[in-house]
Structure formats: C-alpha cells, structure tokens
C-alpha cells in the first residue's frame with residue numbers, strides 16, 4: 001500500500017490543506033508557531049511522494065530552493081525557508097492570496113471579455129523586471145549566475161488581491177552551479193511558450209525568457225492562444241514557423257506601440273529580440289502614464305473580485321493569524337469596478353479561428369463558471385471603442401484608498417470559516 005501523499009508536518013509547519021498540485025511538486029498551506037506563540041502561514045512546495053526516490057528530481061528541487069533563497073524582488077514570491085522532513089524536501093514561501101494569470105485569462109475568455117491593454121502591459125512589465133533581476137543575479141563573489149527561468153507562462157504568474165504581480169516557479173531555472181543533470185533530448189518548460197531555439201535544442205540564453213513573456217503578452221492582449229495546437233508536434237512546428245499574427249488585425253484599436261513591443265519580443269532570431277528584459281520592461285512601462293500605473297493595482301484587485309466572486313473571502317479564511325492580519329489585502333476600489341478595465345472581446349473585428357482558441361480541455365468546467373445571472377452583463381461593459389486608449393484615465397474616478405468599504409460579504413470576518421480542502425481554489 002502506498003503511503004499517503006499529504007504530509008502532516010513539514011519542518012515547523014503543520015500542513016493544513018492542499019492549494020495546488022503539479023507534475024513534480026504539490027503546494028500546501030502550512031501554519032507554524034514561533035517560540036512566542038506567534039503564528040505564521042506559508043505556501044509550502046514539496047516534492048510529490050512518488051518522486052522522492054528520483055535523485056535528479058530531488059536535486060532539481062534543491063537547486064530551486066538554493067536559487068530561491070538568493071532571490072529578493074517585489075515581483076518574485078518571497079521564500080521564507082526551506083528544509084527536509086524525512087525524505088520530503090520543502091520550500092516555504094509567503095502565501096499569496098489571488099489567482100494565476102492563466103486563471104484570469106481563462107475566465108475572461110469564458111466571459112468574452114479581455115484585459116485593457118495598459119493593464120496587460122503593466123503586468124508584463126512587472127514580470128519583465130522580475131526576470132531582469134533574476135538574469136542579472138550574481139553569487140556572493142559577484143560571479144554572474146546566468147539564470148534563465150525557462151518556464152515563463154501565465155500559470156507561473158500570479159495576481160494578488162493587493163494588485164501585486166508575482167513570478168514564481170523557478171523549478172526549471174538554469175543557473176551556473178546547478179547540480180541537477182539536464183537529460184539529453186528533453187525540452188523543459190511549457191511547449192506553447194518556449195522560444196524557437198529551445199524547441200530546436202539550440203543554445204539559448206536569457207532572451208528565451210523574453211520570447212516566452214512575449215507569447216504570454218500576445219495571448220493576454222488578444223485573448224487567443226498563439227502557438228498552442230492540439231498535439232505537441234504541431235505546437236513545436238507552430239513555435240518554429242507559424243507567422244505571429246499582427247494583433248492590430250485581430251483586435252480593434254490595438255495600439256501600434258504595443259504591437260511594436262510584441263514584434264520585438266517575439267523575434268525568432270534572438271539577435272533581433274530585446275537584448276534584456278529591462279529593455280522590454282522600459283518600453284512596456286512607457287505605454288502607461290504614472291497616474292494610470294498608480295491605479296492599476298486597484299484595478300487588478302477589482303478584476304479578481306468581479307471574476308471570482310466570493311474567492312477573496314474564501315482565501316482570507318485561510319489567514320486567521322496575526323501575520324495574516326498584517327498582510328491583509330487592501331481594498332482600494334469597490335469590487336464591481338472591473339468594468340472599465342475590461343474590453344468586450346465580442347467587439348473585436350475578427351473572431352478567433354478554432355485553432356487559436358484554447359482547447360476544450362483548457363476551458364473552465366461548467367462548475368467553475370458562476371451562474372449567468374452573476375456574470376457582469378455585456379450591456380454593462382463599455383464597448384471597446386468607448387474605452388480609453390492607453391494613457392487616458394479610465395472613465396470612473398477611483399475613490400481614495402479605503403474610502404469605500406467593500407460590501408459586507410467581501411469583508412474578512414473576524415472569524416472566517418475554517419478552510420476545508422475541498423473548498424480551496426484551483
């Protein structure tokens with residue numbers, strides 16, 4: 001009989017509930033008490049039980065933990081500690097409250113909505129700056145570590161209810177001094193986001209991450225998949241040769257400047273691509289005025305509230321500790337405001353072809369989609385052409401922070417219900 005997958009305790013943490021599960025690791029929520037009895041919560045990434053005997057997987061996990069311990073950037077999820085309990089290696093990270101960019105994209109597609117261009121540009125600028133920070137990382141002697149993330153895609157980008165953007169999952173990152181072996185002939189990372197040089201198994205460098213971020217951004221602003229096809233062979237072929245469609249021909253009112261950035265990030269010849277992620281971040285940030293940029297965290301928070309009704313309160317229920325209260329999400333905009341932050345995708349000039357749509361298996365299951373009556377009705381969503389172009393403030397004035405309390409149901413109660421695993425997100 002196999003042992004149960006879920007550990008009861010990892011280092012100082014009691015394992016409370018499963019948050020997410022991937023191929024090699026599972027993410028749990030854990031809670032620990034310090035010597036003074038002060039509780040802290042964490043997201044704990046742990047190698048799946050059946051992988052603990054695979055030496056290379058364990059080494060990859062230790063490499064990830066070693067790299068994470070060196071990373072400190074506002075757009076990278078913070079690592080608290082790592083260790084091993086029995087044969088289970090774990091990494092404890094700050095528990096992020098929000099949803100992945102993939103969840104948000106998928107939900108918008110399901111509702112035929114799309115993200116405002118400047119919000120998408122701002123999000124990707126934050127990811128680019130996190131990548132640049134990792135790319136430039138050195139060891140304690142100043143020797144460059146030549147970090148390449150290698151798995152930049154919307155599932156590894158997280159949006160929090162604070163309106164923060166966090167890049168995570170350095171599990172496949174390549175660095176100098178990495179000890180895990182790279183198996184010959186195995187391509188790492190999510191295929192539809194890889195750079196052509198990666199799928200062709202040519203040498204690659206930090207510019208591969210820029211291509212992956214380019215694909216992520218292209219999909220975020222067109223609400224279509226770029227290279228994903230029904231099978232891996234076709235996907236690889238698309239990454240290598242499919243001419244990237246000009247988003248201006250797909251989406252009404254698409255800004256030229258954003259199209260230029262996408263072209264440069266998605267150059268198949270990496271010599272013509274952005275040389276650094278900082279260059280890409282700079283161009284993206286130039287599309288967003290400082291006044292708008294200051295409002296975007298509030299807009300992201302409101303988008304999450306509108307797309308995932310009741311989720312904030314549910315996730316806040318996980319945090320019932322002193323530490324949690326300190327990191328409680330700020331509410332800067334009353335929840336239903338995402339309206340100006342989304343475009344009605346149905347007004348786009350061309351509907352996506354079937355092959356560029358997410359495959360059926362990627363669509364949210366019916367049970368995940370709130371009932372139609374709860375959806376923001378299309379009539380309440382401004383027509384794309386009425387939406388402000390980039391750099392113009394959204395039509396609604398944003399109330400000063402905390403001036404408008406969230407509706408009762410969204411306010412974290414003093415005693416939220418205990419989290420039950422079956423109710424957890426994802």
Ligand SMILES: Nc1ncnc2c1ncn2[C@@H]1O[C@H](COP(=O)(O)OP(=O)(O)O)[C@@H](O)[C@H]1O
Nearest residue numbers: 020022023027043077093094095096155169171
């Ligand atoms: N710090 C965190 N706080 C909250 N959720 C997290 C955190 N880190 C990861 N997750 C969730 O777990 C999922 C898997 O984590 P990830 O590090 O990407 O592992 P994998 O290697 O399995 O893809 C993420 O997509 C996200 O939903």
Ligand SMILES: [Mg+2]
Nearest residue numbers: 022155156169
């Ligand atoms: Mg991941």
